[in-house]
Amino acid sequence: MKSKPNSDQARVSRRELLGGTLAGAGIAWSAAGQLSAAAPQAGEHSSVVGMRFEARDTVRMGLIGCGGRGSGVLRDFLGVENLTVTAVCDLDREKALKAQASAERAGQKPPAVYSGGDHEFEKLLRRDDLDFAYIATPWHWHVPMAVAAMESGKHAFVEVPAATTLEDCWKLVNTSEKTRRHCIMLENCCYGYTELMVLNMVKDGLFGDLLYGEGAYLHDLRRTLFEDRSEGLWRRFPHTLRNGNLYPTHGLGPVANYMGINRGDRFDYLVSMSTPSKGLDAWREAHVPKDSPKWKEKYICGDLNKSLIKTANGLMVTLQHDVVNPIPYDRINLIAGVKGIFRDYPPRIYFDDPKEEKYTTIDAYKDKYEHPLWKRQGELARKLGGHGGMDFLMVYRLVDCMRKGLVPDMDVYDAAAWSAPGPLSEASLAQGSAPVKFPDFTRGRWREKRGWLD
Numbered sequence: 001m002k003s004k005p006n007s008d009q010a011r012v013s014r015r016e017l018l019g020g021t022l023a024g025a026g027i028a029w030s031a032a033g034q035l036s037a038a039a040p041q042a043g044e045h046s047s048v049v050g051m052r053f054e055a056r057d058t059v060r061m062g063l064i065g066c067g068g069r070g071s072g073v074l075r076d077f078l079g080v081e082n083l084t085v086t087a088v089c090d091l092d093r094e095k096a097l098k099a100q101a102s103a104e105r106a107g108q109k110p111p112a113v114y115s116g117g118d119h120e121f122e123k124l125l126r127r128d129d130l131d132f133a134y135i136a137t138p139w140h141w142h143v144p145m146a147v148a149a150m151e152s153g154k155h156a157f158v159e160v161p162a163a164t165t166l167e168d169c170w171k172l173v174n175t176s177e178k179t180r181r182h183c184i185m186l187e188n189c190c191y192g193y194t195e196l197m198v199l200n201m202v203k204d205g206l207f208g209d210l211l212y213g214e215g216a217y218l219h220d221l222r223r224t225l226f227e228d229r230s231e232g233l234w235r236r237f238p239h240t241l242r243n244g245n246l247y248p249t250h251g252l253g254p255v256a257n258y259m260g261i262n263r264g265d266r267f268d269y270l271v272s273m274s275t276p277s278k279g280l281d282a283w284r285e286a287h288v289p290k291d292s293p294k295w296k297e298k299y300i301c302g303d304l305n306k307s308l309i310k311t312a313n314g315l316m317v318t319l320q321h322d323v324v325n326p327i328p329y330d331r332i333n334l335i336a337g338v339k340g341i342f343r344d345y346p347p348r349i350y351f352d353d354p355k356e357e358k359y360t361t362i363d364a365y366k367d368k369y370e371h372p373l374w375k376r377q378g379e380l381a382r383k384l385g386g387h388g389g390m391d392f393l394m395v396y397r398l399v400d401c402m403r404k405g406l407v408p409d410m411d412v413y414d415a416a417a418w419s420a421p422g423p424l425s426e427a428s429l430a431q432g433s434a435p436v437k438f439p440d441f442t443r444g445r446w447r448e449k450r451g452w453l454d
């Protein structure tokens with residue numbers, strides 16, 4: 001395929017991508033030579049912990065970013081009743097028009113199209129007939145777009161990771177509190193069949209007191225990263241700028257839910273290590289013509305990153321990231337306690353058993369522990385939805401919460417806490433794997449036990 005100019009990459013500067021990862025992120029050297037998080041800022045505005053949506057019959061959506069993810073999740077949204085797509089926006093007019101056509105095919109009035117410039121999304125956000133914006137753009141656009149959405153009175157539903165610096169995590173928290181709008185990171189893996197079932201088992205005490213969990217994003221993206229389309233236009237670039245876990249939330253979200261993070265516990269500190277950076281160089285050597293501008297790039301992100309996270313209650317999480325080596329897809333998705341252990345890929349479970357020390361499948365537990373969401377909507381989710389149905393269930397649940405005026409399953413504090421291992425792993429690595437503190441984005445409210453995903 002002929003190489004197109006990489007417009008997105010050209011637009012994003014090193015400063016934007018790093019965004020003040022260290023100095024600007026509210027972290028500083030302590031006397032012991034370790035990074036410590038700035039003390040929780042006294043929030044100017046009150047917390048959005050437990051904040052309900054305002055109830056409404058129909059939910060009106062604006063889509064920003066109609067690429068691979070945005071157009072896919074749009075199909076899920078279009079499968080939900082009482083949802084109207086009011087407007088769509090993409091830099092690329094063709095993609096915006098395709099999204100418009102997709103809404104029309106689903107029987108909707110054609111949504112308005114915004115296209116042609118980096119800041120056209122601001123015009124979409126100025127409309128007064130939108131309840132939320134779904135933001136599915138490259139990472140460096142998430143925070144400016146989510147902040148603009150909340151400041152224009154819309155809830156912001158943003159793709160993963162919500163933010164790539166601690167400063168930006170705080171920006172999302174502060175803006176959500178100030179505007180009283182939700183900022184929800186659409187971490188779809190929290191809605192997987194197995195994840196929700198295991199969460200039910202954890203809540204029922206099957207694993208006893210929890211001790212540790214493990215999450216990962218192990219996904220061979222080498223071909224995608226070098227393509228001259230879609231994510232290949234922007235997602236390789238952070239590998240030239242950052243060394244750490246670039247994509248922490250798919251693995252971490254479900255484990256955080258098992259552990260009740262921000263609902264009785266919180267992530268306290270993290271240490272991180274990485275292997276050398278080799279995978280992208282090896283792929284380029286084998287597949288990229290020598291006259292390609294891609295040969296000017298220098299990859300600095302260690303291929304496999306592993307971080308250990310300690311929670312305030314003493315639990316431990318291992319988090320991994322590797323997208324540049326041959327490895328079968330795996331999020332590990334492990335939770336263990338004093339009575340048993342579950343691990344995924346493939347799903348298997350073991351409870352204290354004096355007769356046979358062997359994992360079994362989870363089949364025997366399905367009847368009792370299948371999550372009510374999957375019981376009610378599973379068939380439709382599997383038929384319509386991306387990623388085995390989890391995407392549909394996530395958006396179905398979101399719209400349902402909005403219509404009924406409920407508290408959402410995930411809030412801005414989760415978006416910040418699950419995204420923070422990105423910049424924190426960078427900070428730890430930059431100091432020889434020193435421990436670095438998580439900020440308490442909830443400003444103390446993590447101690448409150450409250451229901452989630454019930």
Ligand SMILES: NC(=O)c1ccc[n+]([C@@H]2O[C@H](COP(=O)([O-])OP(=O)(O)OC[C@H]3O[C@@H](n4cnc5c(N)ncnc54)[C@H](O)[C@@H]3O)[C@@H](O)[C@H]2O)c1
Pocket residue numbers: 008064065066067068069070089090091092095117118119120121136137138139141159160161186187188229230231232233
């Ligand atoms: N949750 C998941 O399972 C999952 C899966 C894939 C991607 N993602 C996330 O979704 C996001 C998008 O990824 P993708 O795979 O769709 O990438 P993509 O490159 O296919 O799509 C991004 C789109 O954003 C548009 N865009 C860029 N800047 C814009 C601007 N200023 N205004 C309007 N449109 C703009 C681009 O033209 C493009 O169409 C990323 O954050 C990614 O991490 C999540």
